[in-house]
Amino acid sequence: MAEHSVSESHTSAPSIENVPKKKPIAIITIGMAGAGKSTFVSRLNSYLHSQDPPTPPYILNLDPAVTHLPYEPNIDIRDTVSYKEVMKQYNLGPNGGILTALNLFTTKFDQVLDLVEKRADTVDYIVLDTPGQIEIFTWSASGSIITTSLASSLPSVIAYIVDTPRTTSPATFMSNMLYACSILYKTKLPFIVVFNKTDVQDAGFAMEWMRDWEEFQGALNSGNGNGMTDGEGEPTYMSSLMNSMSLVLDEFYKNLTATAVSSRTGDGFSDFLAAVEASREEYEKDYLPEILAAQEIRAKTLDQVKQDSMNRAMEDMKLDKEKNPGRFGDRFDGTEAEDDEIEEEYDEYDDENEEIGLVDRSEERGPGEYIDLTRPTATRTHPTQARSQNQRRTEAGTGGGEGVNWPRPG
């Protein structure tokens, strides 16, 4: 199932059991609303299951507002945060609700990582589906917390999903690429642009525009780039701006890989996985050292902040005792032992408030299932799946009850 790293020793060939397994790679799918992220994740899931031997991924759904998922996630943000409740409580609209729900979830992302790390020995791919609110990854704190914490513990790559049929105009193409560019510079992770929906529109034009700056300029200045010339045939302000920006983007294209897929037919997924594998090397060589250095600096700052707040909390408790001695009885007397006791109490409080009831659905449901969108009418085959999460959702009318036929990662 998993690929194994090659031993450097020439004297004693290690047995297969002793060869350490490669860490799984985290694939973070990001893209505009409707680009096809969930369908892509679903197809990737089917594709990996259909490999010989199968390599079922571990899937996280981070979209709190999705009503129907064409796959069964192992961890689902909707089990933990209700974005509608968040909207009510914080008096927000749908976008603010989604963003805040994700922010709340992110505060406990270390627990999510613990669950993910538990599976690190049995899976090769961790796949994240994210909301279409792309600004989460360009300016919101939760986006960078998610990407940074994942990338600190696992090789990680961004799969930026593009709706190819909607990107044939040079202006739309460029706006999509500018988003991609800002995500790349914000996350600083290996980046794969995935031109999706190639069953509807071939991605050759986009690949060409990325490869050849003059081709793109040509398209911009032709009829394709509407509004590029004024009534007298002179280039407009828009035209000059886009020309300059396309030069900037030309630099950006050098830092990324592009692949073309159809999440509907499954075309191009082997190329996509080859690009993911190449990103693993890129991550280890270029990204990991930077992440570790940044992590060290952050850890020092964090320790300082923790120590400060601990000192403040201990001071407060002491002050409380002075003001209100009856509350603590004779327990605290200003000694070092007392400080330890207060610290322990503080930790206990912290632990109690850490619990958020995260569910690993694959544990809850034993050998679970996923939905293969290629066979929407297929029937459930696992004999123990009498009343799975998926089935309950179907009964509740919330979707997710289509053809189910693959085991989840054990």
Ligand SMILES: Nc1nc2c(ncn2[C@@H]2O[C@H](COP(=O)(O)OP(=O)(O)OP(=O)(O)O)[C@@H](O)[C@H]2O)c(=O)[nH]1
């Ligand atoms: N023809 C075709 N349609 C696709 C493909 N991938 C996705 N779609 C369709 O595009 C629409 C949006 O797909 P989703 O997977 O829901 O897109 P998303 O990016 O997750 O959307 P949000 O959750 O709103 O961000 C659906 O109608 C899909 O069936 C594809 O490769 N080919």
